[in-house]
Amino acid sequence: MVSVTENTEQKIIDAACKVFIQKGMDGARMQEIADEADINKALLHYYFRSKSKLFDRVFVEIFSDIVKLLGEEINHSTEIIELIERMVNNYIHLIRERPFVPDFVLHELNRHPQLIVQQIHQYGMDFSKFQLLIDEGVLNNKIHYIQPVHLIVNVLSMCIFPFVAKPIIMGFMLNGDEAKYNQFIDERAGHVVSFIKSSLLINNPE
Amino acid sequence: MVSVTENTEQKIIDAACKVFIQKGMDGARMQEIADEADINKALLHYYFRSKSKLFDRVFVEIFSDIVKLLGEEINHSTEIIELIERMVNNYIHLIRERPFVPDFVLHELNRHPQLIVQQIHQYGMDFSKFQLLIDEGVLNNKIHYIQPVHLIVNVLSMCIFPFVAKPIIMGFMLNGDEAKYNQFIDERAGHVVSFIKSSLLINNPE
DNA sequence: GTCTATAACCGGATAGAC
DNA sequence: GTCTATCCGGTTATAGAC
Numbered sequence: 001m002v003s004v005t006e007n008t009e010q011k012i013i014d015a016a017c018k019v020f021i022q023k024g025m026d027g028a029r030m031q032e033i034a035d036e037a038d039i040n041k042a043l044l045h046y047y048f049r050s051k052s053k054l055f056d057r058v059f060v061e062i063f064s065d066i067v068k069l070l071g072e073e074i075n076h077s078t079e080i081i082e083l084i085e086r087m088v089n090n091y092i093h094l095i096r097e098r099p100f101v102p103d104f105v106l107h108e109l110n111r112h113p114q115l116i117v118q119q120i121h122q123y124g125m126d127f128s129k130f131q132l133l134i135d136e137g138v139l140n141n142k143i144h145y146i147q148p149v150h151l152i153v154n155v156l157s158m159c160i161f162p163f164v165a166k167p168i169i170m171g172f173m174l175n176g177d178e179a180k181y182n183q184f185i186d187e188r189a190g191h192v193v194s195f196i197k198s199s200l201l202i203n204n205p206e
Numbered sequence: 207m208v209s210v211t212e213n214t215e216q217k218i219i220d221a222a223c224k225v226f227i228q229k230g231m232d233g234a235r236m237q238e239i240a241d242e243a244d245i246n247k248a249l250l251h252y253y254f255r256s257k258s259k260l261f262d263r264v265f266v267e268i269f270s271d272i273v274k275l276l277g278e279e280i281n282h283s284t285e286i287i288e289l290i291e292r293m294v295n296n297y298i299h300l301i302r303e304r305p306f307v308p309d310f311v312l313h314e315l316n317r318h319p320q321l322i323v324q325q326i327h328q329y330g331m332d333f334s335k336f337q338l339l340i341d342e343g344v345l346n347n348k349i350h351y352i353q354p355v356h357l358i359v360n361v362l363s364m365c366i367f368p369f370v371a372k373p374i375i376m377g378f379m380l381n382g383d384e385a386k387y388n389q390f391i392d393e394r395a396g397h398v399v400s401f402i403k404s405s406l407l408i409n410n411p412e
Numbered sequence: 413g414t415c416t417a418t419a420a421c422c423g424g425a426t427a428g429a430c
Numbered sequence: 431g432t433c434t435a436t437c438c439g440g441t442t443a444t445a446g447a448c
Contacts, residue, residue, distance in 0.1 A: 008431075008432090023232075023317075024230070024232060024313070024317075026229075026230060026232035026233040027232040027317070029422095029423070029424095030423070030424060030425090031423075031424095039432080039433095040432065040433055040434080041423095041424085041425090042425085042426080042427095042432075042433070042434085042435095043431075043432060043433080044424095045424080045425060045426075046431070046432080047431095049425090050424080050425080051423095051424065051425090100316070103312060103313055103316050106309060106370050106371060106374075107230075107309055107313045109373040109374065110306070110309050110370070110372070110373060111229075111230075111233070113373055116373050116374070116377040117377075119377075120377050120378060120382070125378045125379075127378075127379055144404065146401075147393075147397070148379075149375070149379050149380065149390060150390075150393070150394075150397045150401070152379065153364070153367065153368055153371070153375060153379075154364055154398075154401060156367065156371065157363040157364045157366075157367035157368070157371075158359075158360055158363045158364065160363075160367065160371075161359065161362065161363035161366065161367050162359055162363070164312050164316070164370070165312060165359070165362065165363075165366075166316070167315040167316060167319055167322050168312075168315065168322070169355070169359060171322040171323075171325075171326050172273075172326060172331045172333075173331075173333055173354075173355050173358065173359075174355065176326070184355060184356075187353075187356070188356075191353070191356045192360075195352075195356070195360060195405050196405070198350065198404075198405040198406075199401050199402070199404040199405035200404075214413075214414090235440090235441070235442095236441070236442065236443090237440095237441075237442095245414080245415095246414065246415055246416080247441095247442090247443090248414075248415070248416080248417095248443085248444080248445095249413075249414060249415080250443095251442080251443060251444075252413070252414080253413095255443090256442080256443075257441090257442065257443090
């Protein structure tokens with residue numbers, strides 16, 4: 001998603017990513033994408049037949065980036081707490097660089113459920129590893145049992161929601177102070193990890 | 207938001223709520239709102255000068271409903287765990303009836319930050335109560351200390367995110383099985399409460 | 413207040429020259 | 431491949447009768 005001297009197709013995709021993420025499918029304008037890519041509007045239709053097709057292409061690009069990351073975390077971890085720490089740190093770090101992506105993805109997925117179909121089959125997502133690591137932790141008397149789906153949702157919730165709800169958090173809880181919000185985000189990964197560990201670990205050391 | 211025989215203005219607002227929540231500001235069509243309200247399109251402009259003004263009115267209506275609830279929970283609670291239980295149960299119950307509201311509110315707030323300004327001053331939101339109840343719990347040796355803002359965000363995250371991320375949860379973790387998703391939501395309030403208690407309480411009883 | 417008809421505009425898509 | 435010019439459908443908004 002970051003290149004300098006690139007062919008036209010890539011320039012269009014980069015521009016479209018930017019505009020679609022900021023404005024959403026309905027709010028985005030082909031003219032704005034063309035301007036952003038520094039080309040003519042007609043050229044968009046030459047490369048991608050329609051706005052809808054361009055959107056689909058872009059969405060896959062963006063979504064697969066996120067999903068891939070989650071998959072890697074799962075594969076590279078051998079212990080449930082380690083997996084959680086990796087997920088939390090990497091997700092918060094990733095989103096921080098692209099703060100509007102979560103709202104974009106969630107919003108468009110809700111309004112175009114068909115978008116997810118292809119993705120599911122493309123990235124099979126093996127959550128049995130989660131079950132495995134949880135069972136192992138329980139067996140070794142390290143953690144309380146927790147259903148995998150609830151654990152995953154807890155982790156994703158606490159990492160992603162703070163970005164999607166930035167206006168609410170900043171506006172209602174932090175007196176509209178952006179510096180305070182940034183500090184809150186700075187602390188977030190550490191807090192989430194220790195919050196989850198405190199809940200899961202049997203001999204709560206912290 | 208629920209009435210039967212009502213005046214035209216209210217009929218329009220109800221219809222607009224429904225359409226805006228489903229389609230968002232950009233995706234909504236004045237024609238569809240008129241159809242939904244069973245009136246003529248021109249009448250929309252007679253009551254509210256423009257789509258934008260109608261949207262603003264509707265957004266305030268929807269958002270204030272949610273904020274009010276949070277405010278009531280805070281005032282009616284005398285103990286931090288009680289407050290959390292009330293918040294979790296009420297929020298999940300509330301959203302269940304209106305599953306598209308969270309995505310709508312978050313999405314529009316992110317794209318129109320000015321929307322929040324009026325709301326902030328309208329509902330001053332007193333979070334000092336949170337600080338108070340946490341301090342009290344810590345003093346009585348009941349809970350570990352936690353920053354109010356992180357606690358509130360944790361609670362809201364784990365309640366709201368499961369609805370916003372329904373397509374992801376269902377598609378990737380529950381084999382696209384809606385029955386499983388409903389069961390997951392059924393369990394959710396209980397799980398979240400016990401997950402938070404397990405993290406906060408000093409003598410972990412469960 | 414409520415309607416029909418229409419103006420005014422915008423934005424996606426295409427034609428056709430280069 | 432890239433451009434300019436243009437078409438055409440859809441959408442907001444208004445005019446004006448009742």
